[in-house]
Amino acid sequence: MDRPTGAVVRTSDLVKTYPAGRTRRGTPGTPPVRASDGVSVTVHRGEIFGLLGPNGAGKSTLVRQLTGLLRPDSGSVHVLGHDLVRHPDRAARLLAYLGQESSALDELTVSLAVETTARLRGLELREARRERDTVIEELELGEIAGRPLKKLSGGQRRLACVATALVGERPLLVLDEPTTGMDPVARRAVWAAVDRRRAERGASVVLVTHNVIEAETVLDRVAVMDRGRVIACDTPGGLKALVGDDVRLDLVWRERAPLEVAEVAALAADAAMSGRRWTLRLTPQAARDAVTAVTGGPAFAALDDFTLATPSLEDVYLALGGRTEGLVKA
Numbered sequence: 527m528d529r530p531t532g533a534v535v536r537t538s539d540l541v542k543t544y545p546a547g548r549t550r551r552g553t554p555g556t557p558p559v560r561a562s563d564g565v566s567v568t569v570h571r572g573e574i575f576g577l578l579g580p581n582g583a584g585k586s587t588l589v590r591q592l593t594g595l596l597r598p599d600s601g602s603v604h605v606l607g608h609d610l611v612r613h614p615d616r617a618a619r620l621l622a623y624l625g626q627e628s629s630a631l632d633e634l635t636v637s638l639a640v641e642t643t644a645r646l647r648g649l650e651l652r653e654a655r656r657e658r659d660t661v662i663e664e665l666e667l668g669e670i671a672g673r674p675l676k677k678l679s680g681g682q683r684r685l686a687c688v689a690t691a692l693v694g695e696r697p698l699l700v701l702d703e704p705t706t707g708m709d710p711v712a713r714r715a716v717w718a719a720v721d722r723r724r725a726e727r728g729a730s731v732v733l734v735t736h737n738v739i740e741a742e743t744v745l746d747r748v749a750v751m752d753r754g755r756v757i758a759c760d761t762p763g764g765l766k767a768l769v770g771d772d773v774r775l776d777l778v779w780r781e782r783a784p785l786e787v788a789e790v791a792a793l794a795a796d797a798a799m800s801g802r803r804w805t806l807r808l809t810p811q812a813a814r815d816a817v818t819a820v821t822g823g824p825a826f827a828a829l830d831d832f833t834l835a836t837p838s839l840e841d842v843y844l845a846l847g848g849r850t851e852g853l854v855k856a
């Protein structure tokens with residue numbers, strides 16, 4: 527897609543270290559954590575930009591700095607040309623932020639929470655109510671619009687919080703795991719609404735996720751984070767090209783792998799093993815040979831299931847040396 531090149535977000539060499547935990551006499555404190563370790567990212571206008579990585583990679587720390595909520599130790603953050611390290615108060619006019627926890631509006635009904643947020647973002651009463659009604663319909667919140675947030679299920683409450691993030695037309699939406707706890711219908715409604723803000727109003731979106739499937743389908747570009755650093759940044763397709771033509775072979779054994787079969791023993795060295803599941807990255811020819819070996823010979827009786835797939839972002843992540851814990855597949 528043709529996009530204007532203007533940067534909406536530009537961070538340069540951000541460093542943030544959380545200080546060491548306090549020690550009680552005789553007990554060791556927690557060490558300091560460098561949660562941002564020289565992070566430079568640029569988000570363009572009209573782009574859905576993802577931050578992907580396992581728990582503790584530094585995604586939330588980064589978005590809290592680019593929303594002016596957390597001051598970096600060093601480095602710069604510019605949003606639409608405004609220096610948010612110097613002027614964090616300007617963030618409220620430039621962006622809407624949905625954090626992981628959002629309990630400030632818990633006492634209000636869904637409808638009032640959305641309307642109040644719209645008013646706080648400067649809309650006149652009539653306009654605020656019009657936007658409220660639009661977003662409530664868009665996210666199919668009508669049935670629960672009259673109920674207080676604190677009495678909703680986790681997924682419903684999250685959806686109501688997304689609704690508050692979408693009113694008031696901010697040019698930048700920063701969403702930290704927006705679809706946590708939602709069912710597939712709600713998730714689809716959220717992605718459609720986010721995409722509409724981008725397509726119809728040119729909004730830009732920074733989206734934190736550790737859901738690999740979600741990342742592949744909705745994001746234009748992805749920064750892969752690990753231990754406070756961006757270890758790769760590209761389109762999902764560009765990232766997948768890093769792992770070349772390799773395919774992924776998953777083998778699931780009924781009880782245990784038949785290591786007495788020579789072909790299976792040969793595969794063991796390169797397999798990432800998780801219980802009864804082996805995962806291998808192989809060239810297409812090697813994968814064909816492996817499938818022939820495990821489905822044709824004596825290994826077949828021990829095999830429960832197998833799948834052959836083109837690379838996913840998870841494979842990219844592994845190839846880059848990342849850790850898999852916390853990367854969710856569903």
Ligand SMILES: Nc1ncnc2c1ncn2[C@@H]1O[C@H](COP(=O)(O)OP(=O)(O)OP(=O)(O)O)[C@@H](O)[C@H]1O
Nearest residue numbers: 544559561579580581582583584585586587588736
């Ligand atoms: N307030 C804090 N004080 C001390 N350490 C912190 C604080 N907040 C985060 N950390 C640490 O900083 C690192 C990065 O945390 P952060 O929340 O940014 O990760 P994340 O990628 O958003 O993780 P998750 O996917 O679990 O939300 C982690 O090691 C975390 O334990």
